[in-house]
Each structure stands twice: as C-alpha cells, then as structure tokens.
Amino acid sequence: MTAHAAVGTPSAGAPAQGGVGVYTQKLGMWVFLVSEVMFFTALIGSYIILRWGTDASWPEPRTVLAIPVTALNTFILICSSVSMVKAYAAATRDDQAGLKRWLLLTVLGGATFVSVQAYEYHHLIEKGFLPSSGLFGSTFYTMTGFHGFHVTCGVISMIWVTVRAFRGKYAGGNYRGVETIGLYWHFVDLVWIILFTIVYLI
Amino acid sequence: MTAHAGVGQPVTHDDRPFIRKYIFSTDHKIIGIQFLFLSLFFLLVGGLLAMGIRWQLGFPGQPMPLGGWLPQSVAPGGVVSPKTYIGLVTMHGTFMIFFAVMPLLVGVFANYLIPLKIGAPDMAFPRLNMWSFWLMIPSGGLMIASLFVMGGASVSGWTVYAPLSATPDYTGVHLGQQLWCLGIVIFGLSSLLGSVNYITTVVNLRAPGMTWFRLPLSVWALFITAVLAILAVPVLAGAVIMLFFDQTLGTHFYLPAGGGQPLMWQHLFWFFGHPEVYILILPAMGIASDIIANGSRKPIFGYTSMVYAMIGIAFLGFIVWGHHMFQSGMNPTLGSTFMVSTIVIAVPSAIKVFNWLGTMWRGSIHFTTPMLNAIAFVSMFIIGGLSGIFMASTPVDMYIHGTYFIVAHIHYVLFGGSLFAVFAGIYFWYPKMFGKQMNERWGRIHFVLTFIFYNLTFFPMHILGVGGEMRRIYDPTVYEYLRPLQPINVFISISAFLLMLSQLPFAVNFIGTLVRGKKAAINPWHDNGLEWTVPSPPPHGNFATTPTVYRGPYEFSVPGATEDYLPVSVPATPPAERRP
Numbered sequence: 001m002t003a004h005a006a007v008g009t010p011s012a013g014a015p016a017q018g019g020v021g022v023y024t025q026k027l028g029m030w031v032f033l034v035s036e037v038m039f040f041t042a043l044i045g046s047y048i049i050l051r052w053g054t055d056a057s058w059p060e061p062r063t064v065l066a067i068p069v070t071a072l073n074t075f076i077l078i079c080s081s082v083s084m085v086k087a088y089a090a091a092t093r094d095d096q097a098g099l100k101r102w103l104l105l106t107v108l109g110g111a112t113f114v115s116v117q118a119y120e121y122h123h124l125i126e127k128g129f130l131p132s133s134g135l136f137g138s139t140f141y142t143m144t145g146f147h148g149f150h151v152t153c154g155v156i157s158m159i160w161v162t163v164r165a166f167r168g169k170y171a172g173g174n175y176r177g178v179e180t181i182g183l184y185w186h187f188v189d190l191v192w193i194i195l196f197t198i199v200y201l202i
Numbered sequence: 203m204t205a206h207a208g209v210g211q212p213v214t215h216d217d218r219p220f221i222r223k224y225i226f227s228t229d230h231k232i233i234g235i236q237f238l239f240l241s242l243f244f245l246l247v248g249g250l251l252a253m254g255i256r257w258q259l260g261f262p263g264q265p266m267p268l269g270g271w272l273p274q275s276v277a278p279g280g281v282v283s284p285k286t287y288i289g290l291v292t293m294h295g296t297f298m299i300f301f302a303v304m305p306l307l308v309g310v311f312a313n314y315l316i317p318l319k320i321g322a323p324d325m326a327f328p329r330l331n332m333w334s335f336w337l338m339i340p341s342g343g344l345m346i347a348s349l350f351v352m353g354g355a356s357v358s359g360w361t362v363y364a365p366l367s368a369t370p371d372y373t374g375v376h377l378g379q380q381l382w383c384l385g386i387v388i389f390g391l392s393s394l395l396g397s398v399n400y401i402t403t404v405v406n407l408r409a410p411g412m413t414w415f416r417l418p419l420s421v422w423a424l425f426i427t428a429v430l431a432i433l434a435v436p437v438l439a440g441a442v443i444m445l446f447f448d449q450t451l452g453t454h455f456y457l458p459a460g461g462g463q464p465l466m467w468q469h470l471f472w473f474f475g476h477p478e479v480y481i482l483i484l485p486a487m488g489i490a491s492d493i494i495a496n497g498s499r500k501p502i503f504g505y506t507s508m509v510y511a512m513i514g515i516a517f518l519g520f521i522v523w524g525h526h527m528f529q530s531g532m533n534p535t536l537g538s539t540f541m542v543s544t545i546v547i548a549v550p551s552a553i554k555v556f557n558w559l560g561t562m563w564r565g566s567i568h569f570t571t572p573m574l575n576a577i578a579f580v581s582m583f584i585i586g587g588l589s590g591i592f593m594a595s596t597p598v599d600m601y602i603h604g605t606y607f608i609v610a611h612i613h614y615v616l617f618g619g620s621l622f623a624v625f626a627g628i629y630f631w632y633p634k635m636f637g638k639q640m641n642e643r644w645g646r647i648h649f650v651l652t653f654i655f656y657n658l659t660f661f662p663m664h665i666l667g668v669g670g671e672m673r674r675i676y677d678p679t680v681y682e683y684l685r686p687l688q689p690i691n692v693f694i695s696i697s698a699f700l701l702m703l704s705q706l707p708f709a710v711n712f713i714g715t716l717v718r719g720k721k722a723a724i725n726p727w728h729d730n731g732l733e734w735t736v737p738s739p740p741p742h743g744n745f746a747t748t749p750t751v752y753r754g755p756y757e758f759s760v761p762g763a764t765e766d767y768l769p770v771s772v773p774a775t776p777p778a779e780r781r782p
Contacts, residue, residue, distance in 0.1 A: 020405055024326045028402040035394050035436045042440030042470060046455065049466055056461040132452030135461045142447060142455075 025180045033187050036150075040191055043146060044198070047139040056135050061200050064129055064136065066120065073116040074196050077151075080109025081189045084182050091175035099170060099178070103162040106185070110155040117148050143195055150188045157181055216742050226336070228328035229742055233335045234314030235635055238628075240338060241305035242712075247346070248297035249702055254290045258282050260695025262677040276354070284676045288357040289378075291674055293349060295360025296382065299482070300389055301342050303616060306624045307485040308393070308431070309335070312400050312424040314635065318733035318740065319421050321409025321749045321771075326402040330395045337392035341385045348381035356382040359674060361475070364456030364467035368448040376449075383446040390439040393431050400428035409732070411751035415509070416770070418731055418755040419502065422509050423488025426516045427481050433520070434477035441470035468530055472523035480519040483583075483615060484512055486623030487554060490576040492755070493626050494558050496729050497573030498565030499766050501756040504557040511550035511557075518547045528596050529603045537596050544594035551587050555580060566759075570727070571645030575626035578653055582618025586611060589664065607667025613660045625649070625708070632715070633722030637738040640719065644711040651704035658697035662690050728767045730755045735771055 020027065051058055061067070083105040090098030121141075131141040161181050164170065170178055216223070224232060257266045258281075265280030266272075276286045313331065317324055325331045348355045355378040358367035362382065370376045404417070404425045417425075445467065447453040454460025456467045495502040502508065524532060524540035558580045567573065589611040593599045602608070625648075633639050669687050671678055678684045678691055725734040732749055733740070749771045757768040 022406075024402055024406045027406055028327055028330075028398050031398045031401045031432060032394075035398075035432045038433050039436035039440050042437040043444070046440075046444065046466060046470065050455070050461070050463060054461070054463060130452070131447065132454075132460075135454055138444075138447070138453035138455055138460075138462075141451075142444060142453065146443075 023176060025176055026183070029180045029183050033183065036187060036191075040143075040146075043139075043143050044194065047143060047198070050135050050139060059134075059136055061136075061202070064124075065140075065200055066123070067200055069116065069120065070196065070200055073113055073120075074192065076109050076116070077113045077189055077192055080106050080113070081186055083109060084185045088175070088178055088182050091170055091178045094171065094173060096165070096168065096171055099175075100162070100165050103158065103165050103178075107155060107158045107162055110151055110158060110185075114148060114151050114155060117144065117151075140199060143199060147188070147191055147195055150191070154181075154185055154188050158185070218742070223742075226332060228324070228332045230313050230317050230325045230328070230331060231635070231740060231744075233331055234310050234312075236335050237305050237309030237313060237338075238635075240335075240342070241302050241309060244297050244301035244342060245303075245306070248294050248302050249705070251290050251294040251297065253699065253702055254282060255287070255294060256695040256698040258287055258290075258676065259678060260692045262679055285354060285357055285373075287676050288359070288674060289349075289355040292356045292359050292362075293345070296345060296356075298616070299360060299478070300386065301338075301345065303482050303620050303624070304393070304478075305338065307482065307489075307620060308396065308400075308424065308427060309338070310624075311420065311485060311489060311627055311631075312396065312428065314631065315733065316400055316403055316421055316424060317407070318634075318736070318744060319418050319731055319755075320404060320407060320412050321732050321745060321751065322403060322407035323743045323745065323748075325399045326407055327395075327399050331399050334392045334395040334399070337388050337395070341388035341392060344381045344385035344388070348378045348385070351377040351381065354378050361471055362445065362467075363471075364445065364448070364462075364464045365458065368445055368456040368462075368464075368467075370449070380446060380449055383442045383449070386442045387439050387446070390435045390442075393435050397428040397431040397435075400424060401432065404428075409749050409751055412770075413751075415506065416751055416754045418488075419491035419505070419508055419512075420485070420488035423484045423486075423491075423512055426512050427484045430477045430481050430484070430516055430519065434474045434481070437470060438474035438478075441467065441474070465527075465530060465532065468527050469523070472526045473520075475526065476523040477516075477519045479615070480515055482620050484515065486579060486583075486620045487512065489623045489627040489630075490558065490579045491561075492729075492731070493572045493576040493630050494561050494580070495756045495758060496630075496727055497568050497570060497576065498562045499568065499758045500561055500565040501754075501758060502557070503560030503563075504553070505754065505756065507553055508557055511553040514550040515547060518543060518550070522547065525594055525599075528599045534596075541594055541596050545591060548587070548591055555584055555587075570629075571640070571642060571649055572626045572630035572727070574646065574649045575622045575629065578649070579619055579622040579626060582614055582622060582656075586614030586619055589614060602667055604673055605667035606663045606671045606673055609673050610660050610663035610667060613663070617656060617660065622652075625652075628712075630727065631733075632712075633726050634733055634738050634740070636716060636719075637722055638715045638719030639722040639726060640715045641711050644707045648704065648707040648711065651707070652701065655697050655701035655704050659694055659701050662694050666690055666694075725769075728765070730757055730767050730769045732769075732771060735769060 022030070050056060083102045087099055087102035087106060090096075090102055129137060131137050158181060161177055164177065223229075227233060227236075254266065257264075257269075263281055266277065266282065269277050269280030269282070272280070272282075275283075277283060282290065313325070316322075353370070353375045355375070356362060356367065357373050357375050358379070362379070366372050367379055370379070373379075404421060408417075444453070444455040448455050448457060448462075454462040456462045456464050458464060491502055491508060522540055522544045524536055525544045528537050528540075562577075589607070593602060593608065593611060629640055629645055666687055667673075669684070671684055671687060671691075675684075679688055722738050724736070724738055727734075732745075732751070735749065736744060750773070751770045752773055753768065753770055755770050757770075759766045760768050
C-alpha cells in the first residue's frame with residue numbers, strides 16, 4: 001500500500017490552486033502517517049497504562065531481554081535512516097549512481113534489522129518468554145511485532161523503489177517516490193526509538 | 203498505469219475492457235456505485251436481523267415465521283435461543299454501523315461526490331480507492347461467515363466489551379469473535395485508504411476558483427469526516443488487534459486474571475466510538491445542507507458558521523468518550539468533566555439546526571422526495587439530539603443507562619438522522635449516478651410510510667427505557683415489572699415489520715428505474731454544483747475541460763438573474779448579485 005502511495009505517476013499530483021503547496025503523493029503519505037501515529041499511540045498508550053497505571057508487577061526488562069544486541073540493532077536502523085537521507089540527497093542532485101548505492105544500503109539496513117529481530121524472537125521463545133508470559137510478554141510482542149511488520153513492509157516497498165531506481169525512473173528531477181518512501185522510513189525509525197526507550201531501557 | 207489514464211485530459215473514447223470499467227474500476231464514480239450496492243445489501247441483512255430481534259421481543263417464546271428453517275441448535279422449535287438472540291443483536295449493530303450506514307454515507311457519497319463537486323477528474327489515488335472498496339468484500343465476507351461458524355457469531359454486543367469478548371470461557375464463542383475482529387481490522391484498513399484519498403483530494407485537486415469557503419457543505423462534511431476517521435479508526439484497529447491476541451495468542455490485555463484491564467477496552471473502544479458517531483452524522487448533515495438549500499431555493503443560512511460548527515463538533519467529539527462509561531466504575535470526577543464537554547456539543551449542533559430552519563424560513567420550498575427526506579433528517583435529529591442531552595447528564599444517565607432509552611436515542615440519530623439523509627442523497631444524486639430519474643410518486647409513498655412507521659417503532663422505546671426495560675433483554679415477560687409494558691413491545695414489533703415492508707417501494711423504485719426509468723436531465727433539480735454541469739452519468743475523467751469556479755454553491759434566487767439558480771461555473775456576474 002505504501003508502494004502505491006509512493007510511486008504514483010506525477011500526472012495527478014500537481015498542487016491545486018489554494019492547495020497547501022505539497023504534491024499529492026507526499027500529502028497522502030503525511031495523512032497516512034497521521035493515522036499510523038494514532039495506531040501506535042493505541043498500542044503504546046495501552047502499554048503505559050498497563051505498566052504504570054496499575055499495580056501489576058513488572059520484570060526488569062534487562063533480566064528478560066538482551067539489551068546490547070537490540071542496542072546494536074537500533075544503531076543499524078538509525079544508520080539506515082542516514083543512508084535514506086543520503087539517497088534522497090543524491091536524487092535531488094540527479095546523482096543516479098549515488099541514489100542506487102544509498103538505496104541498496106538502506107534496504108540492507110532494514111533487512112538486517114528485521115533479521116536480528118527475528119533472531120531475538122527465536123531466542124526469547126526458546127527461553128520460554130511468550131506472548132502469554134504475563135503483561136510484559138503481551139505488550140512486548142504486540143508492540144515490537146507490529147513495528148517489525150512495518151519495517152518489513154518498508155523493506156518490501158524500498159526494494160520496489162530500488163528496482164525502479166535501477167531502471168532510471170527517478171532520473172531528471174523526478175524523485176518524488178524516493179522522498180515519499182523516505183518519510184515512511186523515518187517515521188518507522190522514530191517509532192523504534194520510542195519503543196526501544198520505553199520497552200527495553202526503562 | 204491505467205490508474206491515471208483518464209486524468210487530466212478530456213476523454214472522448216473509453217476503451218477500457220469491461221472488467222476494468224465496472225469490476226476492478228479505479229473510477230471514483232463506479233467505486234461509489236459499488237459501495238452503494240454493497241451497503242444497501244448489508245442494510246437489508248441488518249434489517250432482517252432486526253426483524254428477528256423484534257419477533258422475539260414482541261412474541262417471546264412463539265416460533266418465528268420461517269424459524270423452522272433454522273437449525274435446531276440455533277432456534278429450537280423455531281424460537282431463537284438466548285445465545286442466538288444476543289448474536290442477532292450484536293451482528294445487527296455491527297452490520298448497520300460498519301457495513302451499512304458508514305459505507306452508505308462515506309463510501310458512496312465521498313467517493314461519488316468529492317471529485318465531481320470540486321472539479322477534479324478523479325481521486326488523488328485511484329488505485330488505493332479501488333482497494334478501499336475491494337477490502338470491504340473480505341471484511342464483510344468474514345462478518346457474514348461468522349454467522350455460520352461453530353459456536354455462533356459474536357455475542358458480546360457491537361461494543362464487544364471485554365472480558366466477555368476476550369475469552370471463550372464465558373460465552374463459548376471462539377471463531378465467531380475472532381472473525382469479527384479480523385473483519386473489523388480489514389474494514390479499518392479500507393476506511394483508512396478511503397480517508398487518505400478524500401483528504402488529499404480535497405486539499406490538492408480542487409479546480410481553479412474552488413476556494414475552501416466555496417466548497418459545498420457536503421464536501422466540507424465529508425472532509426471533516428475523513429479527518430475523524432484517520433484519527434479514530436486506527437485506535438479501534440489497535441484495540442481490536444489486542445482483543446484478537448487475547449483470544450488467539452493468550453495475551454492478557456483485557457483479562458483481569460493475567461493482570462489486564464477490562465476498563466481499558468472501554469476507553470479505547472469509545473475513544474474510537476464517539477468520533478465514529480460523528481463520522482455517521484456529519485456527512486448526513488452535509489448532504490442535508492446541500493439539499494435543503496436547493497429545495498428551499500435560498501442560499502444556505504450561515505455558511506461559515508455551518509463550517510465552524512462542524513469543525514467544533516469534530517473537535518469536541520474526541521473529548522467526550524467517557525459519557526458512554528458513566529456506569530463503568532470510572533472515577534466520578536472524570537464523569538463530570540465528560541458531562542460538561544458532552545453538553546457543550548449541543549451548541550454547535552443547535553447552530554446547525556437553526557441554520558437549516560433559517561434556510562427554509564420564507565423560502566419557496568419544493569417538497570420533492572429528497573427535500574422531504576432532508577426535512578425529516580432535521581426534525582428527527584432534533585429529537586435524537588435532545589434525548590442525547592438526557593443521557594449526557596450523569597444523574598439522569600444513572601437511571602436510564604443501558605435501557606431501551608439508549609436504543610431509542612441511537613435509532614433517532616442513526617436511522618432518523620443518518621438514514622433519512624442517505625435516502626435524501628440517493629434520491630437526489632440517483633439521476634446523476636445512473637442517468638435515470640426515480641419515480642417521484644413512489645418516492646413520496648416510500649418517504650411517508652417510512653416516516654410514520656419509523657416513529658411508531660422507535661418513539662415508544664423511550665417509554666420502555668424509562669420503564670426500565672434493558673437494552674439487550676431476551677424475554678421482557680420474565681420480569682414482573684416489565685409485564686405491563688409488553689403491549690408496547692408488541693406495538694413496536696408490528697410497526698417494525700411494517701417499517702421493513704415500507705422499504706419495498708424504495709427497492710422497486712430503485713431497481714425499476716434502473717431497468718426502465720425515464721432518462722434524467724443533466725440538471726433535474728436546478729442545482730448549482732459542478733456535478734450538474736456534466737452529462738448523466740458523467741464520462742470517465744468527469745470534465746471535458748477543467749472547470750473554473752466563480753462563486754459559492756448556494757446562489758439560489760439571485761435578484762436579477764434569469765433563473766432561480768446560478769451555477770458555480772457560470773462566469774457572468776449579474777450586477778444585482780451583491781446583496782446584503
């Protein structure tokens with residue numbers, strides 16, 4: 001669905017008179033992200049209420065989760081946001097080689113993140129930490145799971161954008177698709193920084 | 203990229219294959235019509251379930267007509283079992299709210315009207331729009347499937363309160379509740395895709411001259427509704443996903459046994475649920491505004507105040523959800539806050555009502571079928587709004603909470619309000635959608651019968667509620683104190699059956715006109731909107747050339763003009779147009 005929003009042809013995208021001066025794909029992505037904020041607010045808000053709004057006993061996160069591995073994973077995801085910025089910058093300069101290189105690095109960063117998360121899940125489940133393991137298990141798997149699902153969707157869309165970049169679709173200043181997918185990518189990154197802080201660190 | 207094939211350039215020859223044109227179409231008009239057929243189907247399903255409910259309440263313990271056809275496990279001897287009865291109540295609410303009224307108002311009219319009314323060739327994202335419709339098929343399909351699975355459909359009411367809904371331990375319903383959750387999540391995705399489209403289209407694709415304060419109030423209403431949906435529906439999706447995990451993965455979000463909080467479900471659900479109420483009424487207000495100005499042949503009274511009133515209602519709609527929970531064990535101080543914010547909503551609502559009355563005041567009212575339905579909308583909305591104030595005040599609510607009074611209230615706003623506006627809208631835009639004019643006489647017969655039996659059905663429910671009849675009761679006659687009220691229940695049931703039958707003229711008129719109706723003129727209602735400047739039905743791509751807009755949409759009976767209407771795209775400005 002992101003792919004659709006991101007890669008529509010610009011023919012329908014000219015801003016109208018009195019529009020907000022943002023082209024249509026970008027505006028659509030912003031509106032979509034608003035709804036994503038509300039979705040994660042529902043999940044994170046429930047977590048906050050269940051953990052701090054009740055007298056439920058909560059384990060120290062570091063006794064259950066492997067913080068250093070996830071910290072490294074967080075670093076990788078932030079790096080993929082940086083490479084996304086570099087890809088967009090290359091696209092604005094019409095530097096096609098740079099665009100392809102940085103997009104590939106972004107895909108790699110996202111895919112690594114999802115893989116490490118899958119490894120983490122595997123490890124936790126082997127240790128007997130399941131979604132049914134108390135409120136911590138319930139909230140942990142729901143929040144990080146849906147974030148992982150969003151990264152996966154992002155990686156799939158990013159692969160699509162990369163394929164288009166290799167076909168030269170973003171040449172000659174026509175780089176709206178890159179900017180639009182970039183917005184989504186940074187959003188998902190931002191959600192992770194919040195999740196990492198309140199689920200793993202606090 | 204067929205999605206954008208017709209965008210931007212005039213279309214003279216449409217060579218899309220049949221399947222692209224009518225089935226997997228990206229044309230907003232076809233999608234609107236697809237939504238119309240789908241949601242009318244669900245309206246019928248929801249109506250039939252209501253008939254089952256009314257039979258049991260009016261004639262408890264007596265075999266239902268055709269009830270013998272039902273399996274013995276569901277209806278032993280043709281009498282619905284208590285569990286089946288609660289399933290009927292749950293699914294009636296679910297179908298009517300999510301699959302009938304919401305798609306009728308938003309799916310049909312937002313899709314059909316927004317691009318035509320703002321002078322756009324199509325939606326901003328036509329392919330997403332197609333997905334928004336086609337996701338409704340699995341979503342509605344799962345809901346219908348849930349009626350037939352082992353263990354039966356969800357029995358926790360349309361609000362699916364936890365912990366009743368979170369574990370099969372209490373109800374024995376496994377799969378039915380899970381399918382309900384999946385159906386709602388897919389529905390949420392569909393609604394989200396639609397809303398992204400509506401917002402982006404209104405912001406970016408308006409024709410030259412179509413400024414924000416020249417937008418028809420229907421477009422304003424649909425735009426604000428889309429903003430509400432963007433903010434509210436994802437919260438429902440999140441809440442329902444957690445509920446689904448409670449049932450399937452063994453999580454403990456809403457289950458007190460594992461430390462979860464049942465009250466959290468109510469907060470999350472009503473954080474969505476109350477904006478949802480305005481999602482279901484704002485488009486109706488917009489449609490009624492357009493039709494009332496047209497039918498009164500007068501400019502709408504207080505256009506800007508109408509817009510700000512809708513924005514006010516939408517904003518307040520997000521801070522009142524606790525008024526559904528006065529009796530939930532929530533902190534009573536919080537209850538007072540929610541009471542005050544709820545009662546404040548009466549102010550913008552009253553502004554709108556007085557503006558409609560001001561529009562009709564001394565107008566030359568044409569009592570066409572759409573106008574009659576729009577007037578019914580206003581009057582029924584007043585009754586529904588006033589009974590809402592009863593329940594907004596905590597002390598009164600303590601007495602009538604969870605009784606038939608709330609059933610009366612919701613049906614006054616949702617049927618008397620929204621559905622009359624839907625009928626008004628269908629009668630009004632049918633000629634544009636299908637190029638045929640619906641029969642006026644049968645339309646009026648449908649209106650009069652519906653109006654009478656609607657009131658006979660739902661008004662007595664207020665009395666039942668004050669008398670203490672519970673909203674989800676299976677058999678009222680088991681209680682000594684409710685037995686004297688049973689004749690009212692019989693009366694309501696008979697009225698409800700007649701109300702259902704009163705929809706026959708509509709069905710015959712709708713289908714009959716489709717088959718052999720008389721051809722409609724381009725502008726049969728002498729309206730000003732851009733949609734009335736294109737052929738009926740409009741071609742793919744809508745406008746041969748992008749129209750320019752010169753004025754607002756409500757210039758009726760302009761002094762000095764030759765006609766009593768002045769389309770928005772006519773450049774000539776009569777000197778007498780500037781009037782006080």
